[in-house]
Amino acid sequence: MKDDIDLKRRRLIMAAGASLAASPVFPVVLKKKVFGGKGREATSAFFPDVEIDLVASPGQARILPGPATRVWRYDGRVVKGSPDAVLPLKNTYLGPILKFRSGQRVRIRLHNGLPQKFITHWHGMHVPFEADGHPSQAIDPGQSYVYEFTVENRASTNWYHPHTNMVTGAQAYAGLAGLIVVEDEEERALPLPRGEYDVPLVLQDRTFTENNQLLYARRGPVAMLGFLGERIVVNGRPDFAMDVAGRSYRFRVLNGSNSRIYKLAWSDGEPITVIATDGGLLERPVTRPYLMIGPGERYEIWKDFRPAQGREVVLESLEYRGIMPPMYERMHGAGGSRGGMGPGGMGAGGRGMMGGPRGMMGGMGPMGIMARHIPQGSRFTIARFRVSRKARETSELPARLRKLKRLGPEDTVNPGKPRPIAIGNRGRMFTLNGEVFEMHGALPIETFKVNTTHLMEIFHAHGGMEMEDGHQESGTASSPMGGMGGMGGMNMAMMMAMVHPIHLHGHYFQIVRRQAPETGGMHGSAEGYETVKDGFVDEGYQDTVLAMPGERITLIKPFDKYKGLFLYHCHNLEHEDGEMMRNFKVV
Ligand SMILES: [Cu+2]
Incomplete structure (x- = not known):
């Protein structure tokens, strides 16, 4: 038993991939091509204002009293530009805070010092496909990937984390995460605490x-x-x-x-x-x-x-x-x-x-x-x-913060016919629009013309619902709960009904409507919804939204400027790694 535990302990972080392959829940893993690449070089036509080297590698952190914890971490340094573009944090495994200003041209050279393939996504940043950290861009150990983009975001708090196919959860859990703070003139002019x-x-x-x-x-x-x-x-x-x-x-x-x-x-x-x-x-x-x-x-x-x-x-x-x-x-x-x-x-x-x-x-x-x-x-x-x-001074809360453009259905190209993001399941796997992840695949309903704005709807469609484009969801009666016990007479739709934080890459979106779960509905609980419904803020822009069981969320999303494959997925990282991820193809 002791040996068994030690062996497992050693395996925990270092061999996340191997333990996934052994998983009975995801037999599909072994059949998949392993994506890993040689990376991307800097381009000579791009002149950065800020250039950063970012390395992901194994390290240690003091988290609890006693032995240090083995972690994986990001470390960074400024190669060119203002030294406060990289702010290391003390006493933590978290990566440094990257500080950018709107309009800046940024080059980040990411080096993979980990023993497995790896790529990083700048969550919330509106960047070209080549700089988005799509899992098809993952690099082998020892390789580098150079990201180049202009900061188009207004002042905001974003973050960076791994986006490696099937091991995002394990890599982020091992410690790979950091904040990105974007500043702009408008925000700096406000009397907010600094x-x-x-x-x-x-x-x-x-x-x-x-x-x-x-x-x-x-x-x-x-x-x-x-x-x-x-x-x-x-x-x-x-x-x-x-x-x-x-x-x-x-x-x-x-x-x-x-x-x-x-x-x-x-x-x-x-x-x-x-x-x-x-x-x-x-x-x-x-x-x-x-x-x-x-x-x-x-x-x-x-x-x-x-x-x-x-x-x-x-x-x-x-x-x-x-x-x-x-x-x-x-x-x-x-x-x-x-x-x-x-x-x-x-x-x-x-x-x-x-x-x-x-x-x-x-x-x-x-x-x-x-x-x-x-x-x-x-x-x-x-x-x-x-x-x-005691403080000598404080800053009062400003009554107004900034002007926001509020989008309406009339600003979209499909006001009467929202594009679906249907949450479902295929046996034990969660699906989006009836499908699991395909590295380069996108359905017609997942294809968008660049520089268009679309009305979209996130909803729960478990249990054999007919999809808009004819895709059929299928369910099985097998228990998804592993050893957690029998499910009585409950059907698959009810067993699989749970919340999903849905993240759309690319431009931020606005939520225009939420429809609560119906009382006695198959997918959600109106009673449970009462305990969370006063905690949503839909007044601003978002890139991730909690879709409660049975809830229907209508949102408006621009697909501006950049062509290529942009992911949408569940940000429950175990769901994401379990293939609850798809591409938007912007053409
Ligand atoms: Cu999920």
Whole structure:
């Protein structure tokens, strides 16, 4: 047993690919061509304002007391341009913050120092196909890929992470992620908190071995539900706490987790004030009692700590339900919290849910991970802020932030006939528009003329629904839950009904309408929806949206400027790696 565990431990990160190939859930892996390439050189016709070398390689980080944790990480340096284009972060495995300005020409030379193929995507950045990090551009160990693009985004918080076919989840989990901050004149003119009062909060969850090493597997229930960790880490640190001054702060919140969804709320009862979404600043600040943030999403929140002088304010995730398959919610008490795991009670003592000591529920594999995870939808502490200092000055919340163009159906080329993004399943695999991933493939409904704007609809279509173009969804009665038990008389559509954070590459989109799940509907729960529906912010631009079970989301997306293959996929990284990904072909 001991040898078995040690062997598995060694395999965890270094051989993610091999363990995937062995997975009974994804037999298709072995038949696939392995894509890996020689990279891309710099072009002589491109004159960069900023040039950066970025290396991904194995390293170490001190995360927990005791032995250091082996991680994979990005490290960067400025080759040309302003030295603050690369801001390394201390005491974390996270990559440096890349800081760009709108209009800048950027060249990034990515070097693969990892023992497997690898590519990186600039999530949120509107860049040419050659610079988007499509999995077909993945490079072999020792190779480099040169990205060249002009920063077209307005001021916004974006991020970078791996996009390697079938191992994105394993590579991101190993530590490969970093923020991209885009600035522009308009945003700099606003009296928003800056410098030490402008704070990134990257939310992730991890599970550790007794030896402080990262535990990951993508099989069985983890493939179906997504990886869910036993500890929350913020900016790469567990039990995150910081001393703040009694004044206003700007927090750039990124959900960098593989599959966890957070329902953010302040412990002092104040609403959450949102000033920016994925696509940057809103027209004016909005408040919500709580804020739902799915994997891949960014929100900037403004917080005034003046009323809490001398006290502690906690950023929590509150209970919610109705977003996981019914079987899961039944097992975990429909959003119920783990015994003794109130705010702050989530340290080592919180391990071993379901009563068994660690290891009892299947050891180090996916069942071991599931046995120890913090349930999706339970309540827990994310970060603590001690308002320990007085501030001489603060910045007031601006009433208006910037002008935003609001798109309507009349701005689209297909106002009466939205292009579908149908979430379904083929047996145990999730599908988009009835299909799983094809490296270079795109259906007619996935093909768009460049410089057109389209109305699109994300909806759930499990269980044999006829697709618009004649594609037939198929379901089987086999259990997708691995060893999690029988599903009674439930049909496939109900078993597979869960939330999916859908990410569209390319230009940001706007949400124009949400249709809630129907009461008694096959795919979703209207009751569960009540626990999340006040936490959406649809006033701005986005690149990722949480599609709740049974929900129908209408959005408007421009396909501007660049031709080529741009992905759309589920940002639950285990779903993405399980082929819930397709191409938009822009021609
Ligand atoms: Cu998904």
